[in-house]
Amino acid sequence: MVVHSQSAALDHCSLIKTCKPTTSVFKGIPVVDLRDPEAKNLIVKACEEYGFFKLVNHGVPMEFFTRLEAEALKFFNLPQSDKDKAGPPDPFGYGFKKIGSNGDVGWVEYLLLNTNPQITSLKSLTVFRETPEIFRSSAVNDYIQAVKRMTFEVVELLADGLKIEPRDALSRLLRDEKSDSCFRLNHYPPCPELQALGGRNLIGFGEHTDPQIISVLRSNNTSGLQICLRDKTWVSVPPDQTSFFINVGDALQVMTNGRLRSVRHRVLAESMRSRVSMIYFGGPPLSEKIAPLASLMAKGEESLYEEFTWWEYKTSAYKSRLGDYRLGLFEKKTGGAAGQ
Numbered sequence: 001m002v003v004h005s006q007s008a009a010l011d012h013c014s015l016i017k018t019c020k021p022t023t024s025v026f027k028g029i030p031v032v033d034l035r036d037p038e039a040k041n042l043i044v045k046a047c048e049e050y051g052f053f054k055l056v057n058h059g060v061p062m063e064f065f066t067r068l069e070a071e072a073l074k075f076f077n078l079p080q081s082d083k084d085k086a087g088p089p090d091p092f093g094y095g096f097k098k099i100g101s102n103g104d105v106g107w108v109e110y111l112l113l114n115t116n117p118q119i120t121s122l123k124s125l126t127v128f129r130e131t132p133e134i135f136r137s138s139a140v141n142d143y144i145q146a147v148k149r150m151t152f153e154v155v156e157l158l159a160d161g162l163k164i165e166p167r168d169a170l171s172r173l174l175r176d177e178k179s180d181s182c183f184r185l186n187h188y189p190p191c192p193e194l195q196a197l198g199g200r201n202l203i204g205f206g207e208h209t210d211p212q213i214i215s216v217l218r219s220n221n222t223s224g225l226q227i228c229l230r231d232k233t234w235v236s237v238p239p240d241q242t243s244f245f246i247n248v249g250d251a252l253q254v255m256t257n258g259r260l261r262s263v264r265h266r267v268l269a270e271s272m273r274s275r276v277s278m279i280y281f282g283g284p285p286l287s288e289k290i291a292p293l294a295s296l297m298a299k300g301e302e303s304l305y306e307e308f309t310w311w312e313y314k315t316s317a318y319k320s321r322l323g324d325y326r327l328g329l330f331e332k333k334t335g336g337a338a339g340q
């Protein structure tokens, strides 16, 4: 990977990383049909092997996607000065190119929102800031409510498949009114100047794992999302605007004592078409202890991780760079933890 700094054609995206043209489209992404009686076993298998799968027949009406996508594009097409009024994302609001606060950048603009009904992000943003239409429409809330409901079902199936007791050991954390979950709308503008780089790929969102329990992503029909397989090769995920893509997050890796792995992923920008994605990050309450679930531990099995609360992990994550292996700080020195 190199930092591009010379091409005049790319002046306006200077400092943003590019990487070598990569990878073929991966045909082996596991697909889970939520209505399949075998769904729980397929979810476990996919999460063990890839930390990632595509979910079809999920029951969330397409209309929810199209309505939110239209609102998102209306917002992202506003003049820069109007969008900036909804920023900076500290921690919630509009961000442009900067990801987090430790120097990471990408060819992306976004809205980062809280999903907690107590602190409705939309309201908390609008108290202090101007109110673009997206904050007044019901499209965001309707979408979040529907995706949350579906995610609860997915993690309950996962718990069933793993024989976790009680069955709601994971879903209760996401359902909790203090659940520290968030929602992100990403927009990757087209970058026609990319052609001048002879096919190099512009990093939209650099490689990382998501810190939470589970992330649920839906995008329009543009490619760009890539995941890193166990053998460290990067593969492109074929887009599907009608489906969800589900990621295992770091907290779930710990709660399963490494049996499920959080997936490294990244997004490359396309040269001609803009990508819009919407991601729900399901996290536990801040005070929750994150440790392997007792019902998953074999007799005598030891935790690979030091005990920590979600607040401690999140605080540490937000001090890290995007691509860092954040769980490393919490691995037991003697446990022979899986590492990256």
Ligand SMILES: C=C1C[C@]23C[C@@]1(O)CC[C@H]2[C@@]12CC[C@H](O)[C@@](C)(C(=O)O1)[C@H]2[C@@H]3C(=O)O
Pocket: 099, 100, 101, 102, 104, 112, 182, 184, 208, 209, 210, 211, 212, 281, 317, 318, 319, 320, 321, 322
């Ligand atoms: C560089 C960063 C951005 C991030 C916080 C962090 O310090 C490290 C984790 C990043 C990440 C990745 C998944 C989600 O998009 C996100 C909202 C999260 O919870 O962790 C982002 C954070 C962010 O954009 O602020």
Ligand SMILES: O=C(O)CCC(=O)C(=O)O
Pocket: 184, 186, 205, 210, 217, 219, 225, 265, 266, 267, 277, 278, 279
């Ligand atoms: O925008 C995408 O498709 C994925 C972005 C992502 O991984 C994130 O926001 O954490």
Ligand SMILES: [Fe+2]
Pocket: 208, 209, 210, 215, 265
């Ligand atoms: Fe992510």
